[in-house]
Amino acid sequence: KTYAGNPENNLTEWEFLALNSELNIADGHARQELTPGQTKIIDELPLLFAEGERRPVEEIERECHRTYFQLLGQHSYPSAPGRVLSCYSSSVAMEILSRALATRMETVALVHPTFDNIADLLRGNSLRLVPLAEDPLHDQDLDERLLASVGCVFVTTPNNPTGKVITQERLRRIAEQCAEHDVVLALDTSFRGFDPRAHYDHYAVLQDAGCRWAVIEDTGKLWPTLDLKLGMLAFSENLALPVEKIYSDILLGVSPMILALARRFAEDAASGGLGELHRFIDGNRELVRAELSGLPGITFPDPDSRVSVERVHLGERPSVEVWNALRERNVYALPCRAFHWDAPDEGANMLRIALARSADPLARSIKALRLVLESL
Numbered sequence: 227k228t229y230a231g232n233p234e235n236n237l238t239e240w241e242f243l244a245l246n247s248e249l250n251i252a253d254g255h256a257r258q259e260l261t262p263g264q265t266k267i268i269d270e271l272p273l274l275f276a277e278g279e280r281r282p283v284e285e286i287e288r289e290c291h292r293t294y295f296q297l298l299g300q301h302s303y304p305s306a307p308g309r310v311l312s313c314y315s316s317s318v319a320m321e322i323l324s325r326a327l328a329t330r331m332e333t334v335a336l337v338h339p340t341f342d343n344i345a346d347l348l349r350g351n352s353l354r355l356v357p358l359a360e361d362p363l364h365d366q367d368l369d370e371r372l373l374a375s376v377g378c379v380f381v382t383t384p385n386n387p388t389g390k391v392i393t394q395e396r397l398r399r400i401a402e403q404c405a406e407h408d409v410v411l412a413l414d415t416s417f418r419g420f421d422p423r424a425h426y427d428h429y430a431v432l433q434d435a436g437c438r439w440a441v442i443e444d445t446g447k448l449w450p451t452l453d454l455k456l457g458m459l460a461f462s463e464n465l466a467l468p469v470e471k472i473y474s475d476i477l478l479g480v481s482p483m484i485l486a487l488a489r490r491f492a493e494d495a496a497s498g499g500l501g502e503l504h505r506f507i508d509g510n511r512e513l514v515r516a517e518l519s520g521l522p523g524i525t526f527p528d529p530d531s532r533v534s535v536e537r538v539h540l541g542e543r544p545s546v547e548v549w550n551a552l553r554e555r556n557v558y559a560l561p562c563r564a565f566h567w568d569a570p571d572e573g574a575n576m577l578r579i580a581l582a583r584s585a586d587p588l589a590r591s592i593k594a595l596r597l598v599l600e601s602l
């Protein structure tokens with residue numbers, strides 16, 4: 227498959243091209259080296275496998291969910307059996323939710339821009355999409371006519387690639403409006419681990435508002451476990467969508483070893499690892515901004531972002547041209563056109579840099595980017 231430099235690539239097709247390169251700064255998966263605490267967990271994998279063989283999976287799953295949700299401040303998550311569905315990835319959870327939504331509605335309002343596979347999975351289930359501009363989401367009520375015309379409002383928070391977080395007050399207001407209009411409120415919170423501003427108890431806000439809701443969580447962006455991860459689909463009692471039935475069409479459950487691994491990484495994070503991760507990502511963000519500072523036309527659209535990716539605006543330079551020149555140097559970044567799933571040209575001059583990378587390959591990649599930008 228050669229997707230090389232095809233402007234029509236979706237984001238994941240761009241990421242495929244980077245997958246086998248030492249200087250892959252394209253995908254948002256965690257690829258930095260393990261910390262000493264995490265290395266100890268990996269050294270214990272045989273014990274986690276033995277635990278998975280020995281114990282009932284529901285016990286390990288309950289512990290995994292509890293440790294993960296409490297680590298990130300989500301104390302009111304639905305802990306009753308069956309209310310959080312463990313999936314092989316957040317995209318599997320997204321497919322299940324999309325299929326469930328499509329059984330009861332035709333149209334979904336989706337935040338714009340955001341990672342394009344969310345739009346593609348919804349469209350793949352014959353749902354029509356209405357773009358929900360990101361900025362007004364943070365300071366204005368949702369349009370009443372919009373709410374009357376959609377079955378679901380879908381928001382990624384923290385958003386990918388902007389890092390913008392829906393505050394507690396805004397989530398409350400959005401959830402109240404969705405309750406008033408009987409609109410499902412769906413959240414993709416895959417990047418929440420990076421930003422303490424996303425650690426208020428979202429589930430308490432959603433429950434209080436009384437709206438129908440579904441939330442997708444993801445351990446895969448946080449920890450460098452070679453995609454040994456789980457996505458989670460949590461949903462309200464009143465969701466009234468066939469998510470469990472569709473889940474049963476797609477899987478029986480995830481491996482107890484993966485559940486035990488995620489639990490151990492969450493325990494390590496709770497005992498200092500999360501703060502360490504934040505400092506690491508912040509340091510990489512500063513490295514990128516410092517290395518590219520002073521270049522004509524180069525700006526950073528998301529100064530307030532805390533997530534593990536960073537957008538760079540390239541001025542007049544087309545991102546695919548920069549991408550091609552970087553590829554000549556075996557460096558792979560992510561053109562941002564496809565994040566703008568409803569107006570691609572908005573993203574034609576932006577590139578996204580992955581920050582969950584070891585400092586050395588990241589520094590080498592950004593030095594190459596600086597050289598490319600000086601020549602274009």
Ligand SMILES: N=C(N)NC[C@@H](O)CC(=O)C(=O)O
Nearest residue numbers: 238253254255317341343386
């Ligand atoms: N199912 C898909 N397409 N997975 C890619 C996704 O995990 C990458 C991502 O979210 C990011 O690079 O920000």
